[in-house]
Amino acid sequence: MAKLSRILAWLTVAALGTLAVATIALHRGEQISAMWLVLAAACTYALGYRFYSKFISAKVLALDALRATPAERLENGRDFVPTNKWVVFGHHFAAIAGPGPLIGPVLAAQFGYLPGTLWILAGAVFGGCVQDFVILLFSVRRDGKCLTEMARDEIGRVGGFVAYVAVLSIIVILLGAGALIVVNALKSSPWGVFTIAMTIPIAVLMGFYVRRLRPGKVLESSVLGFILVILAILAGQRISQNATTAPWFTFGAPTLAILIIIYGYAASALPVWMLLAPRDYLSTFVKLGTIGLLAIGIIAWHPTLHMPPLTRFVDGTGPVFSGNVFPFAFITIACGAVSGFHSLISSGTTPKLIRRETEIRMVGYGAMMAESMVAIMATVAACVLQPGTYFAINSPAGIVGRTADTAVATISGWGFPVTADGMHALALAVGEQTLFNRTGGAPAFAVGMAQIFSNSLGGQAVMAIWYHFAIMFEALFILTVLDAGTRVGRFMVQDALGHLWKPLGRTSWYPSILGTSALIVGAWGYFLWQGVKDPLGGINSLWPLFGICNQLLATVALCVATTIIVKTHKARFASVTLAPLVWLIAVTFTASWHKIFDANPRIGFLAHARQLAAGAPSHEVSRLIFNDRLDAIVTGALVSLVTLILLESAWLWIRVASGSQKPVVSEVPFAITRFAEEQG
């Protein structure tokens, strides 16, 4: 009877999920409720977790409840700590959920809500969750080794080198793209600049509080920091409305870019406890709270989606970024569907906390499902906006024109009506001077989020507060990634340079710190500057480049996973990682080809360089041509490196499958767990 009830319950979930997906996919010409997206996601994730992840656990990975994990065997109370599975889940989710699942879906909404939603659901269940899950297990079985070490041990030296280069490249391009999003969100916004500037002394104060006044009381200091940030938002409104103080905090994009570069360098070289650690805590606190609030807001308001399921821009002529729905929707949304960066976290801190192997399914597969849900919420936030408003905010001046009149004429001409008065009223409602040409995704997401929040709590009167809360949340988020990413990149460079000359590898030697920090900040600062000076808004070049890097890293991770599956005589189940791998190869290689060689200058780097070269020469034009060629070389080099790892892996699979090579895996030997008596 109980079994029958369970079958009926799961059939109901499947029927509801099918109905929701069919409603999303088949409705044309009338608006649907955002709750259909939420329902489709909830049912898809429930089915994916219950059936697909269970199949992978039982048949492919053979999770062993009796096998001791490194957290137990190497327990040291520091890195290796057997931890409650829900706590590890929270820890892992806090590390994987960054600005990516919020920004990517907002940008991809230019195609309509359908392509992004379907990719987020299918990509997560069959790709992203699987990648995070298998890499986490394989790292646990190798004493918490990182992806680059696993690539070297299981595939070969080329694999290790490619993984290293891919990780470093993705960090640099991610930081450049992230910084550009912050610049675009804060330019000409004294309110936003003041709030974000205030987070620096607030973080320093938190550091002092937790180190001197109440040692170790991080949660307490985070609550205090959060209250101070809210006060800074409220004060920011006054500052922006005062004719004397507003100009002090009003900056153009180039000035903001320089300030962020200086900040990044200083944050990278300062002691951790002073800025990085408290800021990281504050950002995590705000992040977890805001994501929870957004979920409650969407359910409470259950808004209608104004964006159509598909827009005319699936043909590649979109103003937000150029390129057809295939492959560009699939590289624009990486985090939320499949993100290679997650493989670094699944093979970083998390494997050292896992108490029992059987808990890996919930942490690896489950946390990625939660992040995917965040991406669905971002899609909702973008699509509750009127399409005309969405395009007015997200389109660069180079496409729609520099004045409000030309922008509304162009956007209305596309079939998405918008008026200059309406945009002006919206800008006033959110406390900004203008919302035109605010590319990068963050302002559009903030407007959508402010609408959701103000409709659920406080009404239109507090829309400006919610908007600036959302901007603060995103900028704080990204600046934290910037702090941490610059340091991670710096350590990677120091590790490598240490092989050439030992003192360069010493992380406490100041000449090395200053030199390598300058190298990393200079690298992402260059991409940031390139984006700021780009007449097409920068995001058009940088975000696809970042998406390609991220997905190429996922390709490396899935190559490692497939190799281990083949070596452990499970080749018949290799399709679990091989299928998303093949899909990612198709997506990233096609996207790379278009970005380098497409004849359309809005898509292809080289075509754009040729177009510029045909015009009047100037110093500015020469610099833009150089940037285009550099972007093409970076893309080409990464694809070539990943091709090498693919060839090396495929050759290994063939030799192992044909029996001409004895498979050797570097798993640690089995040891029985002391938690064997526990259930589950």
Next chain:
Amino acid sequence: MNPTAWLRNVVTLFVTCMREIFDESAYMRFLQQRRMRSSPEAYAEFSKDRAATMTRRPRCC
């Protein structure tokens, strides 16, 4: 399980999770291991000990 006990468990779990995410549990373990009492000096030592791990911890995009 009665609702009150269930709710208490959920709150306990939530607090434990927050304490772990915000490194308060790590600090407690550090104090226990070193047999120290919480003080500015102990926290400074913990921060130094923790810095290497924390700064190498990747944060996703």
